[in-house]
Amino acid sequence: MRKWYVILFFISSCSAEKMDNSENVAIFGLWESGEKPTIHAVIVDGDSKSVASNQSFELIFPDGETYPFISNGQSFVLQSERTPQPEEILKLLWYRESDTAFATVSMPPAIENLVVINDTLQEGDDVECEVDWTMQDTELEFAFRLESLEQNPQLLPWSPGNFLQFYSGPQLASQLTLQPQSFAAYGSYRLTISVLNDELRDIFFFDPSDIRGLLRRGPNNVVGGKGFVAGVSVAKIPLEIE
Numbered sequence: 111m112r113k114w115y116v117i118l119f120f121i122s123s124c125s126a127e128k129m130d131n132s133e134n135v136a137i138f139g140l141w142e143s144g145e146k147p148t149i150h151a152v153i154v155d156g157d158s159k160s161v162a163s164n165q166s167f168e169l170i171f172p173d174g175e176t177y178p179f180i181s182n183g184q185s186f187v188l189q190s191e192r193t194p195q196p197e198e199i200l201k202l203l204w205y206r207e208s209d210t211a212f213a214t215v216s217m218p219p220a221i222e223n224l225v226v227i228n229d230t231l232q233e234g235d236d237v238e239c240e241v242d243w244t245m246q247d248t249e250l251e252f253a254f255r256l257e258s259l260e261q262n263p264q265l266l267p268w269s270p271g272n273f274l275q276f277y278s279g280p281q282l283a284s285q286l287t288l289q290p291q292s293f294a295a296y297g298s299y300r301l302t303i304s305v306l307n308d309e310l311r312d313i314f315f316f317d318p319s320d321i322r323g324l325l326r327r328g329p330n331n332v333v334g335g336k337g338f339v340a341g342v343s344v345a346k347i348p349l350e351i352e
Contacts (some may be wrong), residue, residue, distance in 0.1 A: 135162040137337035149186040166205040196220035196343040211335030218305040221345040230350040231290050239288040251280040255302040263295030270294045299349040310340035
């Protein structure tokens, strides 16, 4: 599954430089509930790739508490232990040369009544892992990621497995079924279920190698500037295959 984590590959290929003209800078970010928010700022002028390193951001939580972001060289990280939570509406302020741009980030609701049946599977067994949950809004869509937690994974005979064959795009159904053939290697895994933000759902699956094209064509939810910031609510489930 193409995920926002791959953005880091794109960013690492950029050279940092200062920008005198803020009109050439665009921002983007995809925030998980419970995780520290990060903003990327890039220069999208022409065919060059570079990081805009002299930007200034603040995040306003629903109760009015406000925290700044600081640069870590490749991105801007919120300076607070407080993190976005499901159903919160957050406001990002972006201080530019002569004005202030902003983006409103609506976090989707949390997954409810999560049930996992058979969280440990055996190679060669026909027992399946079933994951079910409920949502008040039945029109929401979901994305799934299955990650091995092993440092030196031992591959299963059918590696890489068929997980992406069934769960590479957004899903409407509030359930999924995993077989041993869904996994690539033995050991511990983490299954992440993301509740997608309706307004900016498609950016969850965008190709980070085309970030300049995406920023030029949209989506754009930054008022007074260019770019997008969206949120997802997540549930993380430990699984095992032996």
